[in-house]
Amino acid sequence: MREFMSITRALSDPNRVRVLLALRRGELCVCQITELFGLAPSTVSKHLSVLNHAGLVLSRKTERWVYYRLAGRTAPVAVREALDWVHKSLAKTDEAAADGKRLAKIMKMDLAELCRRRCRG
Numbered sequence: 001m002r003e004f005m006s007i008t009r010a011l012s013d014p015n016r017v018r019v020l021l022a023l024r025r026g027e028l029c030v031c032q033i034t035e036l037f038g039l040a041p042s043t044v045s046k047h048l049s050v051l052n053h054a055g056l057v058l059s060r061k062t063e064r065w066v067y068y069r070l071a072g073r074t075a076p077v078a079v080r081e082a083l084d085w086v087h088k089s090l091a092k093t094d095e096a097a098a099d100g101k102r103l104a105k106i107m108k109m110d111l112a113e114l115c116r117r118r119c120r121g
Helices: 002-010 014-023 030-037 041-053 077-090 094-107 111-119
Strands: 057-062 065-070
Touching (some): 002 041, 014 041, 014 057, 014 094, 030 065, 041 057, 041 065
């Protein structure tokens, strides 16, 4: 029951769902996610913390930067099914397409410069 409640709580916010859709393209730095959504770094960190607590995303730290990716094949069944549900339900929406276009531009930016500017790192 606890796992289910964590997952549903994580999916209850549109920005967190948009993060999950963005991560379908692969691992992203917190600064890239911050740039994509135009939110304060602290707000993005809180959203990522909720997603991490639910087991929907995994993180790794390299130097001063933190990267996130979707949970993989070893994640619990409920997590994998929730991620599949989000993708199947929302991946073809106009909002997901717009985020995808913005993310493609962000991925071409110099990561060190982006992180210095967005996250003051």
